Amino acid sequence: MRRTLFLASFSAVLAAGVCFAQTKKASNKSQPSARQELSPAPVAGAGAPAVPGHPNPYNVYGAQYPRIEEDNRVTFHLTAPNAQKVQVALVTSGQGSLTPLPYDMVKGADGVWTYTSVPQSPGYHNYWMLVDGTTVLDPATKAFMGYSHMCNGFEIPEAGVDWYDLKDVPHGDVLVKNYFAKTSNSWRRIFVYTPPGYTDKTNFKSRYPVVYLQHGSGEDESVWFEMGRTNLVLDNLLAAGKVKPMIVVSETSVIAGAGGRGPGAGVGRGTAPVAPGAAAAPGAGRGAGFGGGRGGGAYGQLMINDLIPWVDSHFRTLADKDHRAMGGLSMGGGITAAITMVNLDKFSYIGLFSGGSAAGFGGGRGRGGAAPGGAPAAAPAPPAAPATLDLKTVYSGAMADPAEFNRKVKVLFMSYGTEPPLENPEGLKRHQEQLTGAGITNSYIYLSPGTTHEWQTWRRSFYTFAQLLFK
Numbered sequence: 001m002r003r004t005l006f007l008a009s010f011s012a013v014l015a016a017g018v019c020f021a022q023t024k025k026a027s028n029k030s031q032p033s034a035r036q037e038l039s040p041a042p043v044a045g046a047g048a049p050a051v052p053g054h055p056n057p058y059n060v061y062g063a064q065y066p067r068i069e070e071d072n073r074v075t076f077h078l079t080a081p082n083a084q085k086v087q088v089a090l091v092t093s094g095q096g097s098l099t100p101l102p103y104d105m106v107k108g109a110d111g112v113w114t115y116t117s118v119p120q121s122p123g124y125h126n127y128w129m130l131v132d133g134t135t136v137l138d139p140a141t142k143a144f145m146g147y148s149h150m151c152n153g154f155e156i157p158e159a160g161v162d163w164y165d166l167k168d169v170p171h172g173d174v175l176v177k178n179y180f181a182k183t184s185n186s187w188r189r190i191f192v193y194t195p196p197g198y199t200d201k202t203n204f205k206s207r208y209p210v211v212y213l214q215h216g217s218g219e220d221e222s223v224w225f226e227m228g229r230t231n232l233v234l235d236n237l238l239a240a241g242k243v244k245p246m247i248v249v250s251e252t253s254v255i256a257g258a259g260g261r262g263p264g265a266g267v268g269r270g271t272a273p274v275a276p277g278a279a280a281a282p283g284a285g286r287g288a289g290f291g292g293g294r295g296g297g298a299y300g301q302l303m304i305n306d307l308i309p310w311v312d313s314h315f316r317t318l319a320d321k322d323h324r325a326m327g328g329l330s331m332g333g334g335i336t337a338a339i340t341m342v343n344l345d346k347f348s349y350i351g352l353f354s355g356g357s358a359a360g361f362g363g364g365r366g367r368g369g370a371a372p373g374g375a376p377a378a379a380p381a382p383p384a385a386p387a388t389l390d391l392k393t394v395y396s397g398a399m400a401d402p403a404e405f406n407r408k409v410k411v412l413f414m415s416y417g418t419e420p421p422l423e424n425p426e427g428l429k430r431h432q433e434q435l436t437g438a439g440i441t442n443s444y445i446y447l448s449p450g451t452t453h454e455w456q457t458w459r460r461s462f463y464t465f466a467q468l469l470f471k
Contacts, residue, residue: 035441036411039242039467041163041460043449044122048160056141056154063140066154072119074154076127078138081111083131088115090127098421098453100147102130122158123456124227126151144226148218153227162236164229164459169239170196174231177314181306184255184298190307191221192315193231195238195245207316209323209470211349212303213250213462214332224250224462227455233463244470249311253299253335295396296339303339304346325469327351327413329458341398344408349469353461354453357414358394359424359431389434402439411468412443415461417451444468 056066056074065077076088087102095101105113126146129136137143143150172195181188197203213224224230230248237243296303312319324347328336333356340347391399399405414431417423425447435443446464451457 036444036468036471038444038446038464040446041448041463042161043460044159044161051157051159058142058153058155059140060142065140066138068154068156069116072121072156073116074120074125074156075114075116076105076138077140078105078113078129078131079111080113080131083107083113085130085132086113087130088117088127089130089135090117090125092118093121094118096421100126100128120154120156121451121454121456122156122161123451123454123459125154125156125454127154128152145220145223146218146227158456163463164233164236166232167236167239169235171235172196172198172231172238174225179306179310179314181302183302183306186255188251188302188307189221190311191225191250192311193225193234193248194315195247196235197245198247198316204316207318208245208247209325210247210249210311210315210317211325211327211466211469212307213248214253214326214328214335215250216328216330216332216355219252220254221250221252224248228459228462230462233459234466237463237466243466246466246470247311247315247317249307251303251307253296253332255298255302295342296335299335300339300343304343308346321346321348321408322410323348323470325349325351325411327353327462327465328356329353329461330355330453333357337395341396344398344405348408348410349413350409350411351413351415351461351465353415353458353465354417354423357428357431358389359414359416359427389431389438391438399435399438399440402441406439406441409442410471411465412440413446413461413465413468414443415446415448415457415464417448417453417457419450419452422453423457 050070051068053070054068055064056068059066065075067075069075078086078088080086086105086107088105089100089102091098091100092103103115103117105115107113126144127138128151129138135149137150138152141152141154144153145151146153172193175192175194177190177192178187179190180186195208198206198208213230215221215223230250234243234246234248238245295301308324311317317323321344326336326340326347327350328334330353333352333354335356336350337352337356340350391397391402412435414428416425416428418425428445428447432443432445446461448457448460451460
């Protein structure tokens with residue numbers, strides 16, 4: 001994905017206030033809550049000192065390359081003495097598209113191929129290697145799910161920013177669980193975060209609210225923790241007293257037998273579903289096996305009938321709508337909107353990150369486009385927000401009665417990055433004005449400064465969203 005280097009002070013697009021810890025026990029009765037102030041994620045200041053060069057934090061033990069240079073360039077090495085041509089495929093800052101492009105590496109006398117990129121923007125980036133035209137993984141670095149296949153990853157530090165870093169604070173647990181879904185007649189894998197103290201004997205009577213998170217196209221249930229560092233974000237927020245303890249559940253919207261996968265198999269390809277109330281971007285469509293359509297389609301049924309009941313029966317949850325949230329990035333934002341808007345008896349908090357809002361978005365993460373090393377796909381312009389807002393049709397008609405929507409939904413959170421391609425900050429601001437004018441009082445928007453359709457946007461979005469939850 002394209003990333004724009006951003007090391008400037010945050011200039012608030014929206015008014016930002018100080019978040020406070022919740023001390024009063026939440027009521028089980030659904031009722032309008034006082035509007036909260038946003039507490040946006042801290043970003044690098046102009047005077048923050050550069051981080052010294054260092055090995056990529058995702059490298060296997062002892063590997064020195066890839067190396068993150070002090071100016072945020074990345075140096076890659078691959079030993080392939082018999083290869084004729086070696087390239088590294090990645091999306092670089094300033095590229096202008098979200099399709100990874102191949103960059104030629106130079107062979108040394110020792111058979112080691114080398115390439116140093118242009119400066120990359122802060123956050124997580126995917127890459128892989130091409131050896132004589134064949135896609136291979138860099139054996140020196142861990143692999144993660146992205147672009148509908150396994151990718152290597154590297155992390156560019158954001159100078160002076162540590163809210164998603166591992167710190168000496170109490171840590172929650174990330175569990176990998178399997179459950180059987182009758183709706184799909186298949187075993188399903190989920191990632192579950194439980195907060196610090198969940199397993200303490202003194203807390204065995206405590207119950208917790210739950211956030212369900214959805215990934216983007218070409219990813220899977222692991223990415224919110226492997227790339228998003230959701231567990232570390234919450235550990236640090238909890239240590240600072242800025243959020244309530246909560247459980248987080250991440251699952252894929254792919255359904256086995258519908259272009260999807262069973263345990264251990266790869267995620268099927270697909271593009272993002274059309275955002276509710278928005279026109280499809282050029283080339284966008286619904287990926288087979290994904291939970292698109294009204295109510296989230298097949299996945300929506302699975303989530304309501306299988307996943308949520310299983311989580312409530314196996315974890316100490318507060319099993320009511322006032323203590324349940326759902327959020328998703330890109331395609332996952334569309335899934336989130338489709339499911340929550342027709343199940344407002346199940347969810348009081350909704351987070352749409354770079355997708356799912358009627359402001360429109362540019363077709364998801366572009367994971368099913370050109371093959372690695374192919375020509376870049378043209379980045380479609382995000383559709384503009386509708387000139388008028390038809391509350392009877394937008395968001396599956398959930399807002400037809402604004403007062404009722406305000407009563408049921410405590411937070412409708414929408415976010416974008418500020419940079420092209422695909423992000424639509426101006427459309428989101430216009431959409432917020434439309435919602436306010438129509439009497440919707442519980443919507444919040446956040447614009448991530450200097451980022452595009454990428455993980456730094458979604459880390460910041462979740463950081464900001466989390467502080468609005470369960471107050």
